[in-house]
Amino acid sequence: MATHSWNLSVEVRAKLIQCAFEAKKGSYSPYSHFPVGAALLAPDGRVIGGANVDCEPYGGTICAERTAIVKAVSEGTRSFVGLAVVTCVPPSHNDLICSFPEPHRPMPRLARPYVWTVIMVLITPHRNVPASISPCGICRQVLREFCPPDMPVLLVPGDYPQDTKDKENAAGKRELSEGGVREYTLGELIPDGFGPEQLAQLGAAR
Numbered sequence: 001m002a003t004h005s006w007n008l009s010v011e012v013r014a015k016l017i018q019c020a021f022e023a024k025k026g027s028y029s030p031y032s033h034f035p036v037g038a039a040l041l042a043p044d045g046r047v048i049g050g051a052n053v054d055c056e057p058y059g060g061t062i063c064a065e066r067t068a069i070v071k072a073v074s075e076g077t078r079s080f081v082g083l084a085v086v087t088c089v090p091p092s093h094n095d096l097i098c099s100f101p102e103p104h105r106p107m108p109r110l111a112r113p114y115v116w117t118v119i120m121v122l123i124t125p126h127r128n129v130p131a132s133i134s135p136c137g138i139c140r141q142v143l144r145e146f147c148p149p150d151m152p153v154l155l156v157p158g159d160y161p162q163d164t165k166d167k168e169n170a171a172g173k174r175e176l177s178e179g180g181v182r183e184y185t186l187g188e189l190i191p192d193g194f195g196p197e198q199l200a201q202l203g204a205a206r
């Protein structure tokens, strides 16, 4: 089983996850309705939390991971040894829509709104089903600036702890560790990424 949190004790891992849940409470997400919490672990054991902050012009929205890292860096902490991210996300709408039975003949135009209403009713009860998400591309790059490639990243389901130990997730792409957490290293999330050491090499060559 692929796991990378060997350098996090059980207690520290639990603390990091708990702090991510606590941080999520600070989410400001009136537009996305997508609360996210992140917690960064510093080498001295301190944990810095952050939540996502929506902005009506969507380009101004800040993810939870970047909130946490900007908080930490601006207050003097510039190295990290672990990250946990948690949210509650809906299941794949595509799966539900694709499972809707195909009509045997073309659907009358007037019936289409009714059918879509039925589909939305089927989907709605599942909108708060918890799952785990991973950092977006911009956050991965910002994390790359301050975090080592072997830093564990814990992607925590909203209903943690799940009773799914050692089982594959729904997508079958990643085995789940304790509590239903997907575990990666930062290097796995941004392989062969551009980082500050490349610029340092350029400076050394001058």
Ligand SMILES: [Zn+2]
Binding pocket: 063, 064, 065, 066, 135, 136, 137, 138, 139, 140
């Ligand atoms: Zn992000």
